[in-house]
Amino acid sequence: MTRASGPSRRTVLLGLALAAPVVAAGCGGKGDQQSASASAPPADPGHDTTVMIIRHGERPRSGDPGFDEAGKQDKKSLTRQGWERSHALPRLFAATANTTRAPASSGSARTALPRPATLYAAADRGPHAGAHRMRQTVTPLGEALHVGVNTEFAEGRxxxxxxxxxxxxxxxxxxxxxxxxPAIVEALGAAQVTGVPQDWPDRFDLVWVFTRRAGTWTFRSVPQHLLSGDA
Structure with a gap:
């Protein structure tokens, strides 16, 4: 007997199986689109980080001149007390090397601060250069930590x-x-965080610490307690 022409049963079943995903995809509708959107990961808020900000050391005032690295009077450089602060600054972070807390000059425990992995100071060379005080303040710290000081950015940037x-x-x-x-804090996206002052106070002995975890900033102000006159 001659077998009837046309597709075999096996061929028909295979064709139906291949067509099934196409039909299902076409019938998913709006509900499936909403489900896929709900399961998508949220926008990346940025990796966790800590950004600390300090003011440069003491600046020249009437009767208290500034001096450059060679000891020559220079109005763009630190005063003698500013240089003392600069050379004392590594002590502020040295305690975190072994997760201990160093005693402050007043006898109280100093709040531990993380050792910086990156250092920035305002540019003091080039067409938009400002004063040398920022670079001078953190140079001894960079040398102690073996971290270079980045002076790529001038004030205003x-x-x-x-x-x-x-x-x-x-x-x-x-x-x-x-x-x-304050412009740096605004650019970080941390200006509205609880406790952040609108302006930097008239002090040289503070560290502003901004910590971002899971996209949320926190803030604390830490006194340096490095020199005898620090609050």
């Missing part, structure tokens, strides 16, 4: 500085002109 700091190796320490520090 706080937005670019903040963007670089957020992508740099953390923790980050920025030494800047105090009147421009």
């Amino acid at each position: 706080e937005k670019e500085l903040a963007a670089a700091a957020l992508s740099a190796a953390s923790p980050v320490l920025i030494c800047w002109e105090h009147s421009k520090i």
Whole structure:
């Protein structure tokens, strides 16, 4: 007997199996689109980081001149007390090397601060250069930590500085002109965090610490307690 022409049963079943996913995809409708959207990961809020900001050391005032690295009077450099602060600054972070807390000059425990992995200071060379005080303040710290001081950004480029700091190796320490520090905080996206002052106070002995975890910033202000006159 001659077998009837046309597709075999096996061929028909195989064709139906291949067509099934196409039909299912076409009938998913709006409900399936909403389900896929709900399961998509949220936008990346940025990696966790810590950004610390300090003001440069003491600046020249009437009867208290500044001096450059060679000891020559220079109005753009630190005063003698500013240089003392600069050379004392490594002690502020040395305690965290073995997770201990160093005693402050007043006898109380100093709040531990993370050792910076990245250092920034305002540019003091080039067409947009400012004073030397920012670089001078953190140079001894960079030498102690074996970390170079990045002076790529001049005052007025706080937005670019903040963007670089957020992508740099953390923790980050920025030494800047105090009147421009609020612009850095704004560019970081941390200006509205609870406790952040609108302006830097008239002090040289503070560290502002901004920590971002899971996209949320927190803030604390830490006194340095490095010199005898520090609050």
